[in-house]
Amino acid sequence: MMYSEKVMDHFMNPRNVGEIENADGVGEVGNPKCGDIMKMYLKIENGIITDVKFKTFGCGSAIASSSMATELIKGKSIQEAMQITNKAVAEALDGLPPVKMHCSVLAEQAIRKALLDYSKKTGVKIEGLDENEFHEDDLHEIEVED
Amino acid sequence: MDHAATTPVRKEVLDEMMPYFSEYYGNPSSIYYLSNFSKIAIDKARERVAKTINAEKNEIYFTGGGTEADNWAIKGIASKLRDKGNHIITSKIEHHAILHTCEYLEKNGFEVTYLNVDEYGMISLDELERSIKDNTILISIMFANNEIGTIEPIKEIGSIARKHNVIFHTDAVQAVGSLPIDVKDMNIDLLSMSAHKLYGPKGVGALYVRKGIKIDSLIHGGAQEKNKRAGTENVPGIVGLGKAIELAYSELEENTAKLVELRDYMIKNIQNRIPEVRLNGHPTKRLPGNVNICFRYIEGESLLLSLDMYKIEASSGSACTSGSLDPSHVLLAIGLPHEIAHGSLRLSLGIKNTKEEVDFVIDKLVTIVDRLRQMSPLYEKNQEGK
Amino acid sequence: MDHAATTPVRKEVLDEMMPYFSEYYGNPSSIYYLSNFSKIAIDKARERVAKTINAEKNEIYFTGGGTEADNWAIKGIASKLRDKGNHIITSKIEHHAILHTCEYLEKNGFEVTYLNVDEYGMISLDELERSIKDNTILISIMFANNEIGTIEPIKEIGSIARKHNVIFHTDAVQAVGSLPIDVKDMNIDLLSMSAHKLYGPKGVGALYVRKGIKIDSLIHGGAQEKNKRAGTENVPGIVGLGKAIELAYSELEENTAKLVELRDYMIKNIQNRIPEVRLNGHPTKRLPGNVNICFRYIEGESLLLSLDMYKIEASSGSACTSGSLDPSHVLLAIGLPHEIAHGSLRLSLGIKNTKEEVDFVIDKLVTIVDRLRQMSPLYEKNQEGK
Ligand SMILES: Cc1ncc(COP(=O)(O)O)c(C=O)c1O
Ligand SMILES: Cc1ncc(COP(=O)(O)O)c(C=O)c1O
Ligand code: FES
Ligand code: FES
Incomplete structure (x- = not known):
């Protein structure tokens, strides 16, 4: 498996690692099967994500995806953050190996789950967000072409 | 430090191989003078391999x-003895070359018992003996x-197999040398x-078949290797195989002593300097160069x-490196839960490794493990819990 | 002059192989930097092989x-399509790698049709088409x-196979290059x-498997070669295979022209200078370097x-060289009686052979054939008869 230089950069020098005390939204997702866990912390002011931090237990691609995802949403509005897909994360990293695409799904899911937490805590409704979308078992069910 | 994955071809080995590419290139099946060199070379290699494991020359097949x-041993015996029985015994920690071959046979009417192993990865001789049935035709347990x-x-496995008149194959790929x-x-x-695996070239191996054992071919065609x-x-x-095996055994004692010392030094120092680690495998009955450790939370x-950044080569049984969703079947078989198997690291020492290199690796490991743990949500939780 | 048996590794090929023995020796399955060299090298070789035969890269398996x-193609399709049918069509002049594999399958419930060939060794397209049945799963006919x-x-065979929806394998070991x-x-x-066979190393080959064709593995184990x-x-x-095939095809036209000229010169001169000889094989549809001639009475x-005494390498389909009691199945299939097949000689020209060498061989042949005939009771009888 070969990672792009960008993946390796974000893996070795991950941006925004850590936690936010009293975060406005916290999302933890994971795959119970392969054991990877990603935790995302958001600070949100006036609908803008002013700060974001993460912690990840997972492979190089999972760590790089978390790092890139935090960069992509920092300073963005909630609605903009909602548009971030796993594909966007992977593309921003100059691509991921096919067998590692599911790690970027973890990043997308962590953002959404943190936003859901924010929505629940504050009562702010976020369009397109549904509690039932987090079927953790589905995380790795991505078809990969050989 | 990943010599269990593969090794470079040693200079002495490559030197001996070289003339057979372009100079003495004759086809050993031909009858003219040029091909004599090839025939004699193969003969010599066969002799060297046989001598090393105390076999006869005509019991070695390249x-x-x-x-x-592995495929040949399992399928060749299964096909040959199909009429006698369809039961095979192996273990849960075999290499995929054995396991996937057995699974293929299961799809084709064979029955396979996969023996358990204890926390150190040892099979139980008792369970083995109890598993033998009237229709058991083969026991295949890896050497290491x-x-x-x-x-x-x-x-001991050999004795039990012989006692019950069952053929015994061992995958000694990691043991030979x-x-x-x-x-x-x-x-x-x-x-x-x-x-x-022993400083010889890739793409060549051998199967020892004891005289008197009848086995079907896996690869049919010309009359090579006595048909x-x-x-x-x-x-x-x-x-190359012949030279490599001869070299390995002429230096066996001295290399083993050196590797065991380095290995135990490495294990001890990792355990001393990094908290919450677990040694996998047997403390003493283990390959001279093998270090396998789980680091929790990563x-x-x-x-x-991270190790690769320092040009340190290693391997892991984690689910993320396996390409599948599960961590290594070996780590699961010794009873590790998924999340601990996830943080496994294998370092396998080679004959050229030095104490300085080992120290360097340990130093880097200390830093890397700490860095990754700081990023890990599991570590965080655990520290809070304390 | 026995290039059909094997060839020396060309210097350019060996040069390109060398770094991968001891320097870039990483296991392609590992994930660290060192193993990238191996991965990239394999990838490049795959591309070269694919390009040469107009295949896609992911259709090539080493x-x-x-x-x-050959074994993989035949057994892999047979095992995969067992439920669909158990009939295989091949020819009487295939290499033993195909024939013995088919015989093995016959012992295991498969039915095999061995197509006849005409006096030139050509199969009949008519007979082929008539042999296809509802349960035919595979046609395997050698390229050359x-x-x-x-x-x-x-x-033409490919068209017929496609028309009847039967998988078509060809043993192109002699044709590639x-x-x-x-x-x-x-x-x-x-x-x-x-x-x-094409100035690359021994012990490596490839199988092209068209996308969409499902085939069982012959060798089970790790996930190499896309499982x-x-x-x-x-x-x-x-x-080495990658480099050799690229070289062969970059020089194909020029080498073919040269070899065909030498070949035809050799055939013509042997026929002119030695009586009672017979050219075996097709006069024009034959491999550029192949000369196969029967000399009566010897x-x-x-x-x-005798040729070996002059350091001339060659091969024969005679019963005495076959190790069995019968002459080559190929010579029998083209209709030669035993006593004529007995005196067969194959000379296969290589890219470095010169007209001088060919002349030298012909000169020696004239002498040798004459000498052996003088010793032969058959020759004597025959001369008396005249
Ligand atoms: C125990 C064991 N068996 C079998 C194999 C397969 O051997 P090879 O790599 O030569 O195919 C290996 C190494 O990969 C091994 O470690
Ligand atoms: C037509 C044909 N098929 C198959 C083979 C076998 O190939 P290899 O020698 O690589 O096993 C040969 C050569 O021996 C051959 O000439
Ligand atoms: S987190 Fe397991 S493969 Fe990426
Ligand atoms: S093998 Fe000696 S005469 Fe045929």
Whole structure:
């Protein structure tokens, strides 16, 4: 498996690692099967994500995806953050190996789950967000072409 | 430090192989003068391999690698003895070359018992003996495990197999070159080996088949290898295997002493300097160069990538490196939960490694493990819990 | 002059292989930097092989030689399509790698039709089409014959196979490197090749498997070659195959022109200078370097031994060289009576052979044949008869 230089950069020098005390939204997702866990912390002011931090237990691609995802949403509005897909994360990293695409799904899911937490805590409704979308078992069910 | 994955071809080995590519390139099946060189070279290699494991020359058959030797042993016996029985006994910690071959046979009417192993990766001789049935035709247990380094009680297995008149194959791909082997004393009927694990070339191996054991061919065709393994012989490769095995055994004692000392030093120092680690495999009955350790709260692939930044090569049984969703079947078989197996690291020492290199690796490991743990949500939780 | 048996590794090929023995020796399955070199090298070789035969890169699988590729193609399809049918069509002049594999399958419930060939060694397209039945799952016809050099009508066979929806495999071990091949245009589903026939190393080959064709593995184990052919890759060997095939095809036209001229010159001069000889194989549809001739009243092995005295390498289909009691199945299939097949001689020209060498061989042949005939009771009788 070969990672792009960008993946390796974000893996070795991950941006925004850590936690936010009293975060406005916290999302933890994971795959119970392969054991990877990603935790995302958001600070949100006036609908803008002013700060974001993460912690990840997972492979190089999972760590790089978390790092890139935090960069992509920092300073963005909630609605903009909602548009971030796993594909966007992977593309921003100059691509991921096919067998590692599911790690970027973890990043997308962590953002959404943190936003859901924010929505629940504050009562702010976020369009397109549904509690039932987090079927953790589905995380790795991505078809990969050989 | 990943010598269990593969090794470079040693200079002495490559030197001996070289003339057989372009100079003495004759096809050993031809009858003219030029091809004599190839014939004699293969003969010499066969002799060297046989001598090392206390076999006869005509009991050694060259193959295209360890995997082919494993496939041949299992399928060749299964096909030959199909009318006698359809039950095979192996273990849960075999290499995929054995496991996937057995699974293939299961789809084709065979029944396979996969023996459990204890926390150290040892099979139970009791369970083995209890598993033998009237229709058991083959026992295949690896000599030493490639991941955790555990050495199985081969001689005892051999006795049990012989007592019950069942053929005994051992995948000795990790053992040949590292451990003394005596097929007669150990009652081994078939044994697989591979050159690239012992400083020989990739793509060549051998199967020892004890005289009197009847086996079907896996690869049919020309009359090479006494009609048992067809295909134009990989002459330079075979020469390389012969030289490599001879070298390995001429230096066995001295290399073993050195590797065991380095290995134990490494294990002890990792345990002393990094908290919450677990040694996998047997504390003493393990391959001389094998170190296998789980670091809690972190994942193996990220460990490997970080080590690679310092040009340290290693391997892991984590789910993320396996390409599948599950961590290594070996780590699961010794009873590790998924999340601990996830943080496994195998370092396998080679004959050229030094104490300085080991110290360097440990230093880097301390830093890397700490960095990755700081990023890990599991570590956080655990520290809070304390 | 026995290049059909095997060839020396060309300098350019060996040069490209060398770094992968001891320097870039990483296991392609590992994830660290060192192993990238191996991965990239294999990838490049795959691309070179694919390009040559107009296949896609992911349709090429490396094996331990031509024999393994043949075994895999036949057994892999047979095992996969067992439920669909159990009938296989091949020819009487295939290499033993195909024939003995088919015989093995016959013992295991398969039915095999062995097509006849005409006096030139050509199969009949008519007979082929008539042989296809509802339960036919595979047609395997060689691209070019290793003994008599005859080139089969591959494109036409491909059309017939496609029309009847039967998978078509061709053993192209003798053709790759010597003849233009286009798997798409020729409707080939599977194709075997071997490096040592085209100035590459022994013990490495490849099987082309058209996208969409489902085939069982022959060698189970690790996930190498997209899970289809297990075993640590023979990296230097694969690199060698890639380089050799690229070289062969970059020089194909010029080499073919040269070889065909030498070949026809040799055939003509032998026919002119030695009485009672017979050219075996097709006069024009034959491999560029293949000369196969029967000399009446003498026996092949004694011919080979005599040539060897002058350091001339050759091969024969005589019973005495075959190791069995029968002459070559190929010579019998083209209708030669035993006593004529007995005096067969194959000379296969290589890219470095010169007209001077050819003249030298012919001169020696004249002397040797005469000498052996003087000794032969058959010759004596025959001369008396005249
Ligand atoms: C037509 C043909 N098929 C198959 C083979 C076998 O190939 P290998 O020698 O690589 O096993 C050969 C050569 O021996 C051959 O000429
Ligand atoms: C225990 C064991 N068996 C079999 C094999 C396969 O051998 P090879 O790589 O030569 O195919 C290996 C190595 O990969 C191994 O460690
Ligand atoms: S987190 Fe397991 S593969 Fe990426
Ligand atoms: S005469 Fe000796 S083998 Fe035929």
